[in-house]
Amino acid sequence: MTDDPKRVAMISVHTSPLEQPGTGDAGGLNVYVAETAKELARRGIEVDIFTRRTTGETPIVGELVPGVRVLHVTAGPYEGLPKEELPGQLCAFSAGIMQAGLSLPEDHYDVVHSHYWLAGQVGWLASDRWGVALVHTMHTMARVKNRHLAEGDRPEPRGREIGEVQVVEAADRLVANTEGEARELIELYAAPPRKVSVVPPGVDLTTFTPGDRKDARVALGLPVDGDLLLFVGRIQPLKAPDLLLHVAAELLRRDPERRRRLTVAVLGGPSGTGLARPHGLEELADELGIADVVRFVQPVQRPVLAQWYRAADLVLVPSHSESFGLVAIEAQACGTPVVAADVGGLPTAVGDAGILVEGHDARTWTDAVEALLVDEELRLELGRASIRHASGFGWDATTDRLLAVYQQAIHDRTHSPIAEGEGLVGVPRAVIP
Template sequence: MSDDPQRVAMISVHTSPLEQPGTGDAGGLNVYVAETAKELARRGIEVDIFTRRTTGETPVVGELVPGVRVVHVTAGPYEGLPKEELPGQLCAFSAGIMQVGLSVPEDHYDVVHTHYWLSGQVGWLAADRWGVALVHTMHTMARVKNLHLADDDTPEPRGREIGEVQVVEAADRLVANTEGEANELIDLYDAPPRKVSVVPPGVDLTTFTPGSRAEARVELDLPVDGELLLFVGRIQPLKAPDMLLRVAAELLRREPERRRRLTVAVLGGPSGTGLAHPHGLEDLAADLGITDVVRFVKPVERAVLAQWYRAADLVLVPSYSESFGLVAIEAQACGTPVVAADVGGLPTAVGDAGVLVAGHDPSAWTDAVQDLLRDPDRRSELGRRAVEHASGFGWDATTDRLLAVYRQAIHDRTHSPIAEGEGLAGVPRAVIP
């Protein structure tokens, strides 16, 4: 088709697709950007991913795979700059992208696809400067997160909410992970329904596959005949990793004999507000008296992560807010049942192949986990259904839908608020400093 893009500029300001998911600010967004970019490249579409340079040793331009360049833009100090302080560097980041733009023809890119609101702010300017369509994926939204905060978490700032509203207004197309997220964009951000397209994320079905639980446990130095409960993700209140420890403690209170066969593994690193108490989970395990059954594991490469999923009897995803839940779909692709919070995109990710728990009452979560541990036949049936459910979420299917969004955005590109003489959120351009 004539509207097919030939070159795509992706922008991910705060985290690079080259970083290890599971720690710092690296998570599902990194996986999404990397996998969709690789799929686009397989179809002959060139992709440049712009991200912030975080070390002096990082090359300015690197290659993810042939056809996908990662361009590292200098904006602020290389290290020690938390995500919350990045809004102050958006001008520098935008200037860096504009410098790159000077070295290519004006019509070099066909579409700009931004990820997370910080990138949307930069992409808004870049798309306007280059005269191309802007597609934006929120990944998470301040107003949604603030509606579902953990008790000890910090609300997202007002400035982020305002920035998200501006990006919603400026984008030609908005990509939502699920129908629920699409409704949140419409209801909470007044996004025009015609601009919102649902594109579920995917899973690497060549890496995350079913396999032998016993072999996985031998490789990971776990008891072959024991029980393993697993949490995977960034360690922060939003993800509620403490729920895994509280469930384990309650299980052992109810059934003390289970202690000799139970292992609880937390795989991930501190992130976000979790950085304020990097050893909080270790302290909680000690307070609960379960240090002997808990293993804390640093983030691992994907092949090893798949082995952890295969080794587990159950994977818990107790997040307070989740736009989709890549951990859930990865675990299911490996044939492991998931117990997840009934929030956000998790019902879509889990489908009928797992168990959803309303709220965050440790007793209710323990009931769900205990019932499954006592019923191996049900776990086996859920595992079979999990593989079948996950098979419909390959990254190739995601990219098919994403390309359709790109075509629509290119075809229907609207005039930028900047070009129309308007500034941020409709403020006359002349008064913007």
């Protein structure tokens, strides 16, 4: 059998690549799955993406592009089921995948690629049932997130940690976004180094392109002159959008005249623990006395998102934890400088083309932002460096590396713990009475 895959089964239980990134549970994972699937299809590789059906109107089978099918599996109620409750539906989801596979030849798929730990649990079973290699991408990890919790945020449950450990053991190959994430897999999850491959995510270099800032502002109905600070992402404590508002308040405290020329835009929707206070940011803007300069914008399609990036003077990415940071690389591809937290994969995403800030002290962040706002030449220089940096992160390069991982997994496939005699998940058969 050749090591070149002809058909790939991707699994993304909790969010569909068809959903709008920036709200609910849709984010960088959605973009990653959709873009790599499309790139694989361009290479003549068929991709089936299995995801949970969340509305009765959603077709069972849809097409993302020719060669990429999205198969919606019914598992639990369509609406009102948060991600935290999805572990209880993994059996139903797995049964749905097995049912879908009954009509396929036994050797139909060459590799299973699961995304996020929930999908990894399902992928473990599917790869064993189909006798093919399992490749897994964590995207985020409980033990990492729990080390960098925002104040008042809820830690990830121990059940998720256990589930992630099991997936690490079961996978034939683990894909890490950065060298730092690879170290975390090895040090925090005891992943064998030989199983871990680094594959940086990409950016759509045909959509996220440089453009005229004033033209972008006109198109978006924004003031042509003045300073625009932008946050893009899901509204939840992990992403720290509140820091942007505190920075804006501090800027106005230092220079009240700046109010006439400052606009702060928060583009995204509530998600995760942020759903507990869906209007928390609006309330914070009122408390800080900056509601008049803040705009809250619902998630938009990517061509419009690119216009927002072009319109901004600076994009802030203040996350407490980030496996990579697609927002940062998208903004840079549009020529907009990024000020980001020095955490997780953001140093890789930002490189030397942006500013990294340690910690989440509002005054420290304000110092960095203010320095760039008053130095137009430095902003322009960083903008040019950003374009050069982002040019090396196209999805074609990501998919080339991903294909190499698939080939290695197919060639070196090991037996999963199920096949090696573990009758219960994580429990050797010898200890079962």
